[in-house]
Structure formats: C-alpha cells, structure tokens
Amino acid sequence: MVPPPVGMVRTSWSTDPWTLGSYSFLGVGATPALRVTLSRPISDGVLLLAGEHVATDSPSTVHGAAESGNAAADRILDDVDGPERVVVVGAGMAGATVARRLVDEGHDVVVVEGRDRVGGRLDTVQPAGWGFPVERGANWVHDVGASSLREDLAALGVRTVPFDYSESVLGPDGKEVQPDTADAGPEAALADALEWAEEQDADSSVSEALVQSGATADPAELDRFLRSEIVTEYGADPGELSAWEGLGEGTEGNDLLVVGGYAALVKDLLDGIPTELGWPVATVAHSADGVTVTATDGRTVTGDRAVVTLPLGVLKSGAVRFDPPLPETHRDAVDGLSMGVLDKVWLRWDERWWGDHGEQWTRTAPADDPYIEWYDLAGPTGQPVLLGLVGGTMARAWAARTDDEVMAAALASLQAFKDAGW
Numbered sequence: 001m002v003p004p005p006v007g008m009v010r011t012s013w014s015t016d017p018w019t020l021g022s023y024s025f026l027g028v029g030a031t032p033a034l035r036v037t038l039s040r041p042i043s044d045g046v047l048l049l050a051g052e053h054v055a056t057d058s059p060s061t062v063h064g065a066a067e068s069g070n071a072a073a074d075r076i077l078d079d080v081d082g083p084e085r086v087v088v089v090g091a092g093m094a095g096a097t098v099a100r101r102l103v104d105e106g107h108d109v110v111v112v113e114g115r116d117r118v119g120g121r122l123d124t125v126q127p128a129g130w131g132f133p134v135e136r137g138a139n140w141v142h143d144v145g146a147s148s149l150r151e152d153l154a155a156l157g158v159r160t161v162p163f164d165y166s167e168s169v170l171g172p173d174g175k176e177v178q179p180d181t182a183d184a185g186p187e188a189a190l191a192d193a194l195e196w197a198e199e200q201d202a203d204s205s206v207s208e209a210l211v212q213s214g215a216t217a218d219p220a221e222l223d224r225f226l227r228s229e230i231v232t233e234y235g236a237d238p239g240e241l242s243a244w245e246g247l248g249e250g251t252e253g254n255d256l257l258v259v260g261g262y263a264a265l266v267k268d269l270l271d272g273i274p275t276e277l278g279w280p281v282a283t284v285a286h287s288a289d290g291v292t293v294t295a296t297d298g299r300t301v302t303g304d305r306a307v308v309t310l311p312l313g314v315l316k317s318g319a320v321r322f323d324p325p326l327p328e329t330h331r332d333a334v335d336g337l338s339m340g341v342l343d344k345v346w347l348r349w350d351e352r353w354w355g356d357h358g359e360q361w362t363r364t365a366p367a368d369d370p371y372i373e374w375y376d377l378a379g380p381t382g383q384p385v386l387l388g389l390v391g392g393t394m395a396r397a398w399a400a401r402t403d404d405e406v407m408a409a410a411l412a413s414l415q416a417f418k419d420a421g422w
C-alpha cells in the first residue's frame with residue numbers, strides 16, 4: 001500500500017471567488033481576436049483591461065499576464081502629457097507589472113486588491129513542516145526565451161531548475177510502457193482530426209473533430225494522451241476546446257520549475273507602491289473625465305484612469321459592475337472566451353517510497369481517476385513530495401469534494417504506480 005502522507009495541500013480554483021477558474025482558453029467558435037478586442041481602450045483610454053486573458057502572445061501564463069500589463073502601461077505612457085493618478089484593480093502579475101511601470105515613469109498609482117495578499121494566481125504558501133515554498137498556482141516559467149522571468153527570478157534569488165518533463169507511462173495492463181515503444185497513434189489521430197477540422201466550414205471541438213474525421217487510435221491510449229496533452233495544459237476537456245484555434249495557444253520551448261517562491265516577483269514589483277488589501281471592488285464608474293472605483297463596503301478611490309486586471313472568471317460572473325457597462329465588443333469578448341480549471345494536490349511523506357521514474361508519471365486510467373499527471377518533485381524540492389494535477393470538468397466536480405475524499409482518490413491513483421513496482 002502507498003503509505004499515508006504526512007501533509008497535503010490542495011486547491012479548488014473554480015470556487016475561489018477572486019478568480020473563478022484557473023486560466024482562459026479558446027472554446028468552440030472563439031479566436032485570439034477576442035483577446036485583441038479586450039485590450040482595446042474604453043472611454044477614450046480612461047479604462048483599460050489587462051490580465052492573462054488579454055495577452056495576445058502568451059495567454060494563460062505568468063509571462064502573458066506581465067505582457068498584458070506592459071501593453072497597458074505602453075498605451076497609457078503614449079497617451080499622457082503629465083503625471084496622472086491611475087487606479088489599478090488587482091494585485092496579480094498583470095496589475096503589479098503595470099503599476100511598477102507607471103510609478104517608475106512618475107505617475108501616482110494606487111492598487112486595490114480584494115484578497116488579503118498580493119500575487120493572485122501566483123500563490124506561494126509555506127505550510128509548517130514542508131521545508132520549501134509550495135505553489136498553489138503557477139509553478140513553471142513556460143517558454144523561458146519568451147520573457148525576462150528567468151532573469152527577474154534570478155535577480156531576486158528565487159531558485160529555478162530546468163524541467164524536461166521526462167515521462168513514465170503505465171499502460172492499460174498497469175505495466176510500465178517503455179517510451180520508445182509508446183503508441184504514437186493518439187498523436188497521429190489528433191493531427192488527422194485537426195487537419196480535418198481545418199477543411200470544415202465551421203469550428204468544432206477537438207472531440208468532435210476526432211469522431212467526425214474518423215481518426216483512429218486505441219481508445220484508452222487516446223484518452224490518456226488527450227488528458228495529459230489537453231486537459232492539464234488548457235484546463236479544458238477536448239469536448240470544450242476549439243479544434244480550429246484552441247491548441248494554437250499552448251506554450252512551446254524550454255520550461256523552468258520555480259522552487260524558491262514564485263510570488264516574490266509580484267511582491268518585488270509592488271514594493272513601495274500603495275496597495276490596499278481586503279478591498280473588494282464592486283463598481284468601476286468611468287467616463288472620459290476619469291474613474292471612480294467603489295468597494296463593496298462603499299469606500300471609493302478616484303483617478304484619471306483605471307487598469308482593471310480582474311480575472312476572466314470574475315468578469316464573466318458579473319460580480320463587478322461597470323458604469324456604463326463595458327462596450328458590446330468587450331462584453332462579447334468576455335462571453336466568447338472560456339475559463340479553464342487546473343487544480344493541484346501536493347502530497348508529502350517523511351520518506352520517499354518510490355524510485356526514479358522520471359519527472360512526470362501518467363497512466364491509462366479508469367474514468368473515475370481524477371489525477372491525470374503526477375510529478376515527482378523530490379529532486380528539485382529536496383523533500384519527498386508528489387504533485388498531482390486534475391483539470392477540466394473533472395476538476396470542477398472535484399472542487400466540492402472533501403479533503404478526505406481528495407486524499408483517498410490521490411492514494412488510489414498512486415497505488416497503480418506502486419503496484420507496477422515504483
């Protein structure tokens with residue numbers, strides 16, 4: 001039996017009221033043009049939106065959120081003649097990036113944040129006994145060449161390690177499959193399905209394209225491949241993701257695992273900038289003359305401009321009212337983009353019970369196993385820890401489960417690897 005862990009950290013991002021999901025994706029019919037629409041200025045440039053969902057190059061990532069913050073700062077700096085007062089809503093990567101740029105150029109900035117901490121989806125915690133900072137949100141710098149995150153983290157003394165996703169796979173019979181004999185069928189089937197979709201007059205989901213195109217692969221292997229390549233990458237099911245556009249947004253290139261505390265980035269950017277925590281925004285009133293931002297308890301801040309970095313899930317929920325409402329183009333873009341879900345379970349033992357089987361473990365799993373991938377992070381963290389990922393509709397369903405249920409499911413999933421001689 002897998003020994004009982006001595007610690008667990010789990011997330012439920014779909015029910016976190018400050019984000020209502022993990023990151024955005026393109027569902028059937030959506031295109032990257034919706035993100036461009038969201039980046040367009042409102043009320044003569046007095047109101048701008050930013051955040052990972054607004055990023056045009058690398059949406060759904062930390063560096064995409066920074067990119068969107070930089071783009072908003074560029075627009076404001078192009079527009080203004082003299083120092084202005086700018087209200088930034090949200091103290092995540094996008095908000096911190098725009099705030100720092102504007103303050104460095106001599107503007108008066110106030111950041112208002114609903115949570116009692118900064119960082120947003122950069123959520124580093126240090127539970128007692130863990131011995132390293134545990135990431136509840138983002139963990140990797142994707143595509144290191146695409147941003148300055150590696151250098152920024154290094155300058156702060158935050159440790160990162162190269163990560164090559166060396167993989168071990170358990171086949172349908174519960175035995176380890178050698179990587180060089182792994183079935184290439186699912187990858188070919190997906191390529192055929194996407195090619196078929198390209199030739200159609202209307203977009204479809206990836207699942208529909210697989211069925212309609214007649215692409216064939218071993219069903220169990222195809223399921224494992226799709227769960228690992230799509231559900232954890234996009235936080236969406238193949239039945240939700242656009243066959244035309246959805247997969248075009250994945251990250252490529254080399255990744256780094258952040259093991260020294262990702263949230264330090266945001267703390268550093270906001271150092272010295274007035275930041276109001278526990279300040280849940282209820283209304284953003286905007287006109288060509290300026291903005292008034294009101295909290296749920298009636299407190300207000302005013303400014304010449306506002307940059308609103310509310311997550312897509314929060315924008316979709318309507319929890320924050322815009323007065324006047326966002327332009328129809330922007331509302332359509334909010335409706336047209338989708339919010340995906342990726343959740344984590346970190347488990348820690350006093351002693352490592354597994355051998356060396358690479359950084360990433362996947363298996364041809366029964367339908368009731370929520371855990372798609374397990375990461376052996378004992379090496380990088382120096383602690384006997386495993387990280388499990390669950391995504392898409394399965395993650396939404398599991399968000400309501402108790403910690404005991406999550407623990408039981410995680411141990412049942414890991415038992416398959418133990419039984420295979422791990």
Ligand SMILES: Cc1cc2nc3c(=O)[nH]c(=O)nc-3n(C[C@H](O)[C@H](O)[C@H](O)COP(=O)(O)OP(=O)(O)OC[C@H]3O[C@@H](n4cnc5c(N)ncnc54)[C@H](O)[C@@H]3O)c2cc1C
Pocket residue numbers: 011013017018019021022023050051052053059060061062063065089090091092093094095112113114115118119120121122136137138139140141142279280281282309310311314320342343344
């Ligand atoms: C589990 C998980 C794993 C991920 N893994 C990676 C990864 O490995 N690599 C990667 O690059 N990306 C990853 N991401 C995505 C990445 O974390 C995000 O794209 C990025 O951090 C988003 O930054 P942001 O500034 O757009 O939004 P946020 O960080 O969400 O910032 C928005 C802020 O607005 C605040 N807010 C919300 N509502 C209100 C309100 N009413 N009033 C005031 N404030 C409000 C929120 O509290 C939050 O602080 C992951 C995300 C999750 C959830």
